[in-house]
Amino acid sequence: MSSLTMRPCGDFRTSYKQDNTIFETKNIKHVAIIAIAFLCAAPYLVDAYYLTLFIQISYLGIAALGLNILVGYTGQISLGHGAFFGFGAFASAWLNISFGIPVLLCIPLAGFLTMGVGMVFGLPASRIKGLYLAIATLAAQFILEDFFARADWFSGGSAGSSADPINLFGFAFDTDESFFYVALFALVFMYIWGCNLMRSREGRAFIAVRDHYLSAEIMGIKLNKYRLLSFGVSSFYAGIGGALYAHYLGYVSAEGFTLFMSIQFLAMIIIGGLGSIKGTLMGVVFMVFLPEALEGGVGLMKMTEWGNIPMVVDGLAYIKEMAIGLVIILFLIFEPEGMAHRWGQIKNYWKFYPFSY
Amino acid sequence: MNFELLTQLIVNGLIVGLLYGVVGMCFVLVYKSTQIVNFAQGEFLLIGAWICWALLIYLELPFIVGFLLTMVFMAVFGILLQMIVLRPMIGEPIISVIMVTIGLSIFFQALMKWIFGVSAQSFPKVFETESIQILGLNIEVAYLMSTVIALIIMVAFYLFFKYSKYGLAMRATAFDQQIAQSLGISVKQVFAMSWGIAATVSATAGVVIAMVSGVSSSLSMMGIKVFPAVILGGLDSIVGAIVGGLIIGVLENVAEFFDSQYLQIGNMYDIAPFYVLLIILWFKPYGLFGTKDIERI
Numbered sequence: 001m002s003s004l005t006m007r008p009c010g011d012f013r014t015s016y017k018q019d020n021t022i023f024e025t026k027n028i029k030h031v032a033i034i035a036i037a038f039l040c041a042a043p044y045l046v047d048a049y050y051l052t053l054f055i056q057i058s059y060l061g062i063a064a065l066g067l068n069i070l071v072g073y074t075g076q077i078s079l080g081h082g083a084f085f086g087f088g089a090f091a092s093a094w095l096n097i098s099f100g101i102p103v104l105l106c107i108p109l110a111g112f113l114t115m116g117v118g119m120v121f122g123l124p125a126s127r128i129k130g131l132y133l134a135i136a137t138l139a140a141q142f143i144l145e146d147f148f149a150r151a152d153w154f155s156g157g158s159a160g161s162s163a164d165p166i167n168l169f170g171f172a173f174d175t176d177e178s179f180f181y182v183a184l185f186a187l188v189f190m191y192i193w194g195c196n197l198m199r200s201r202e203g204r205a206f207i208a209v210r211d212h213y214l215s216a217e218i219m220g221i222k223l224n225k226y227r228l229l230s231f232g233v234s235s236f237y238a239g240i241g242g243a244l245y246a247h248y249l250g251y252v253s254a255e256g257f258t259l260f261m262s263i264q265f266l267a268m269i270i271i272g273g274l275g276s277i278k279g280t281l282m283g284v285v286f287m288v289f290l291p292e293a294l295e296g297g298v299g300l301m302k303m304t305e306w307g308n309i310p311m312v313v314d315g316l317a318y319i320k321e322m323a324i325g326l327v328i329i330l331f332l333i334f335e336p337e338g339m340a341h342r343w344g345q346i347k348n349y350w351k352f353y354p355f356s357y
Numbered sequence: 358m359n360f361e362l363l364t365q366l367i368v369n370g371l372i373v374g375l376l377y378g379v380v381g382m383c384f385v386l387v388y389k390s391t392q393i394v395n396f397a398q399g400e401f402l403l404i405g406a407w408i409c410w411a412l413l414i415y416l417e418l419p420f421i422v423g424f425l426l427t428m429v430f431m432a433v434f435g436i437l438l439q440m441i442v443l444r445p446m447i448g449e450p451i452i453s454v455i456m457v458t459i460g461l462s463i464f465f466q467a468l469m470k471w472i473f474g475v476s477a478q479s480f481p482k483v484f485e486t487e488s489i490q491i492l493g494l495n496i497e498v499a500y501l502m503s504t505v506i507a508l509i510i511m512v513a514f515y516l517f518f519k520y521s522k523y524g525l526a527m528r529a530t531a532f533d534q535q536i537a538q539s540l541g542i543s544v545k546q547v548f549a550m551s552w553g554i555a556a557t558v559s560a561t562a563g564v565v566i567a568m569v570s571g572v573s574s575s576l577s578m579m580g581i582k583v584f585p586a587v588i589l590g591g592l593d594s595i596v597g598a599i600v601g602g603l604i605i606g607v608l609e610n611v612a613e614f615f616d617s618q619y620l621q622i623g624n625m626y627d628i629a630p631f632y633v634l635l636i637i638l639w640f641k642p643y644g645l646f647g648t649k650d651i652e653r654i
Binding site: 071075077121123124127128130131132134135136138139140142143146149150259260263266267270274311315318319321322324325326327328329332333336 | 394442445446449451452453455456457459460461462463464465466467468470471581584585588592624627628631632634635638639642
């Protein structure tokens, strides 16, 4: 999809279709398939701790991809993604408890409900852009947060609501090992869907709106329609991610879905690379491992003679938050195109290794 | 209907609204001259209040000295922030710029929590009497002082932009950066100055609020509450910021009144401004006094 990376010698494209494949070369495709096959075997190979991390990556990754479609591909800004994620979580639990719909069906339904809510809040998006939109979605974040805390019938109010595990033909996915497969399937499915969306007419329209919306409008792309659609798709992804989160944890409480979470989603896509599907996943992995790495680092420091500073050890929670802020700033100043771009550069460097001209 | 309570709330709303206006003014100042939306505005209030608190408690300075030292610190802080973090962002797309200020806001919020803890601390007493009666209404002296300070700041802003050389340079830069630069105005200096002023003035507001209700991390919410006010007034209008601030200040108190008396929904004080914000954006995105963007290809 990107022409930045160099193609191997002799790999010429003769049709538009060839130029538009999901995987750029056959090798990349094979690597991806092998990676997924390896991941399928992961529950038997790695520690349960890494499985929980992977599950976290998968539900956050799905939601982050939605945000990247909105921000990276359509050029809109959303500061309310965390609230939409939460709405998906509550909606799925609510549908399951109140109407007895099977969980497996609840997840996509929650996605569609979130899509509806997202589009209501996205309505101003058809008229405003940039900064005004950022502030409108900020309002959405606070209004939804308030709604979660208040609507007892929907979210269980301050007590939160419980969510049943996913159940397929009598088999409950209630352990980390079994849920891992659900998470993996959802992640692969949603990412392939995202790739395909971006190759379709709608996806190209999104990119046109981002690159120059006036020209896009002149060329016959309905701005209102595509901006709103982008909001819808993005909230749909957030809803699916949130629903998976709910059924994984088995319990949803209103406190988690704050502005900070929305900012974390934005941080993921900025670190990974705006407008890059591969980058989204990189950013999510980075953001999931960052706090773990900090914890590990402080744990090591505690063991040494000189490093056992009580202020650092006690302030770990704040250091994690600060690190997120700092990482956002540093990436924007030094690598605004994100890890996906840096990855391409590193690949090119090694491809031409001794003769880099 | 309880008229006494309502008038009391409206007066409170006007006083708080004036402070919103002051913070909003700083926001508009930064936006106009540097085209940066500052999501870290609330942290300026927070940092200013904590620094002043630390100076008064740990060094036991008299209030005026501590207050002035805080101002000096914040001016330097704002200028350094602009030079180190925001200068490289000139010319970047709007999402990057917004995200940098959001990153700053997270960073400083966590830093302040780390250094000073999460629990609210009360300010040492500055005035002898807590509150006085004016026309039968209870008004806290600190609020009275905040009103006076807010009015002084507003007049100072007006005079600064009208008569001083630097104020004119800033207005010229806000009008057109390239023309200003070709006329010999140092745009870099103007950018740094506007951040310095914004940080200092916001910190003043922070200290004033902290004197009434104590210092805690919730102070940074002011930075977010300012958005409804600024959008209502129009993003690039200083007068609009003040009017918007007053309207939002009164509105949240009136919403609180109707909520507690009749509706019983709860939490309207915090949420009402955001509903208003959404409605404004639906119908009048450029606010009351803002200039509408006209775009050419």
